[in-house]
Amino acid sequence: MNVINPATGEQLDSYDEQTWSDVDSALERASEAFEEWRKQSIRERERLLETAGRVLRNNKNEYAEIITLEMGKPITQARAEVEKCAWVCDHYAEYGSTYLEDRHHPSPPGTTVKTVHQPLGPVLAVMPWNFPFWQVFRFAAPYLTAGNVGVLKHASNVPGCAIAIEDIFREAGYPEGVFQSLLVSSDLVADIIADDRIRAATLTGSGPAGRAVAAAAGEKIKKTVLELGGSDPFVVLDDADIESAAETGTQARNQNGGQSCIAAKRFVVHTEIYDKFIEALIDSFESLVVGDPTDENTDVGPQARVDLLTELHEQVEASIEAGATLVTGGEPLDREGAFYPPTILTDVPDGCPVDSEETFGPVAAVYEVADEREAITLANNTEFGLGASVWTADRERGEHVAKQIDAGCVYINQLVKSDPRVPFGGVGESGYGRELSEIGIKEFVNRKTVWIE
Template sequence: METVAKTSPIKTVNPFNNEFVKAFDVMSDEQVESKVALADAAFQTWKKTPKKERARLLHRVAQLMRFRKPQLEVLATLEMGKLLTESRAEVELCAAIFDYYADNGEKFLADRPLQTPQGSAFLSYEPIGVLLSIQPWNFPFYQITRSAAPHLMAGNTMLLKHASNVPQCAQIMEDIFIEAGFPVGIYQNLFIPGSKIDVLIADKRIKAVTLTGSEPAGSSIAAAAGKYIKKSALELGGSDAFIVLDDADLEKAAEAAVRGRMWNAGQVCVSPKRVIVEESIADLFLEKVKVKFAALKVGDPMDEQTDLAPLSSEKAVEDVMKQIQKALEQGATLIAGGHRIDCPGAFMEPTILSNIQPGTAAYQDEIFGPVFMFYKVKDEQAAIDLANDSDFGLGGSVFSSDDERAVNVARQIDTGMVYINHVTGIAPELPFGGTKNSGYGREQSPAAIYEFVNAKLIRVTTPENAY
């Protein structure tokens, strides 16, 4: 491998005011090699470590995250700009996920008996080795947690390549694992550019890769993993449908839509990006949304009274503004917002686009910012058809006062998750993942712990029943 020059440090820039905060040197090839070797060596011991001991250490990570929550929440807000209240909730969620796998991991990984006519058989769930975890900036602790918690509990070791704009969040998580008592090498952070990922995936000591990121990144990672016959799990983009049926509580639906879309300044893969409303109630619903938009307080994300935070970076704002401009050039109508806010930092107005036509960029692409794509549809079936007319299939919502009707609609939507009368949410015990171009594999819930284990069949026979 070529030596990486330490002339392009990984930087923290506060998106609230675009001020530089801190820089970290990119790791040399020799440093990366040392970490891969350490992870591989640590696996040889970690895979034999009793599950109760693994669980004890995961519980300790959860305790430390709660204890250090004031520090962690400030770091997340400082580095990627989310509301402090959202950062606090993220830390609490992470602690709950670590506790969930500590409490349940041994049960999930227990041998599973199989019915067979003669003799006996069972599945033994065994770790596979060093995992490469590639994670984005929008939930700097949660993205780490939902891959690390199940897979470390399963007995694997992990190398993290985090997003380059959240280096302090990346480093402090490794510090917490060490403080919790994890053996050196079980979990390590890598400060490397994306250009080095393919080399890591090619390394025989890396057994699998998990990515949360964009559709192009997922395609690249899947191709590299496939080339070397390694398993991958991908959680990619989404353009979630938020369906409001004509019998919905419009006040609750509008509140959920606005809060859901403004969550993390719209930088959430499962936020309600395509709002699809039956035409008989569409105008009233839209008026409620516009009133709620107008009431949002934009400002310092450290201020707990702020409702709308900046986007994660100047580039993030510029990219979203380009998407809005392209949508307008292709015939979309601007109902609200659509501009940058005249103040320092990566701020933009909450925006509503309508009259978005099939074949245009906005109709198919994900917009990662506080932008609604608003659609009026004739009836329930038209809502289902529009929801499914997307390359993505991550989450979705259906609002109706009739649960049976809503569930029937949900069953017809091609997506990995559908929530009734709620935006797509997150809980340790519920699986998270999508279909179509939103990726494959599942995180959280019992399903996650089986993604990177060898489900080994062990068959017991006697001479009398052998076949």
């Protein structure tokens, strides 16, 4: 696995890809570790997780640098990602035992009936490169605390992140085999899922990858959670605060170079404020600093790989050819590295790539709608259903609109984000299951009914 710095095109490092023999040994360690880990008290598991949070904070700059060099995230955003990982550790260290308390039920006199929450076993996690620490800790913090053990198959362009995360759990004092990283190709994923030692699987990634994991797990009747792509609408109604919506919309579209499933991708704007909003959005987009991700002043770094930039630009070009109007950006920067500028397209035709496909980069498609009803219809005109953002001065109106948008989460006067305290996940082509909060920690447990006569 060759690691290429997307900001320079230079090779940073090279890692040996592991074989099936290595996988077999890792799965055996995971299986053996689970038998002891499941017996560990949840208070002890919480203590270790709290320690993992301290390790993250103590070495924040080191981990942020790995993220930035491997996938190009601006260094300030990389530090924020590490901090967020520490936060999810703090959250489950504090609330894990509360979330997993026995639940008592009505029963006949003299009996006790309750639901207990017991771990399933080794869980395979297939994780993406765009948030290479956060996506992993989002699954590991709750699932390990519930008593499962984790086996990570990370994206092939961030092997340094995968190894660093395994080291974090080791340094925090987790027993050998409770969390392991595998440096393997995607070709082995189906075989790993089919192995009897793996009891469940979770994936964050593309639709095709999600289908493959779901199919492999379904053959063996194993539980899965999938967080897939998104084409999130950012709905701006006629009574919205235009400047605030444009400023937050700029962040929601361009954070992490636009490489986020929950990035605002389709801006749906009421005709009464359309012109003013477009003007504010253009100003905000063009104010962003695109450049060296190790520079503290950089807002937008490179795309994570050259092939991703090429695919994004093809989507933009095809959309312009179909009739979309390019307002700003739209051409790869003439410099070393995979840099693409913040881009805005208006007059977007139905069915063109930026309308119907997920754009994984700093490209905003902007639509003009006549009223609230048309805004809702357009927001729902997608196969995806991950998140949505609604902007209005009337909170009750915002909630009314939110209830009519088909998505796993809707934020009113705020960008879409994941938060340890609330459930996160999508519907439709954006996947199923939920991560985070109490719901998330219970995805991979056996909710066992115990009746005591």
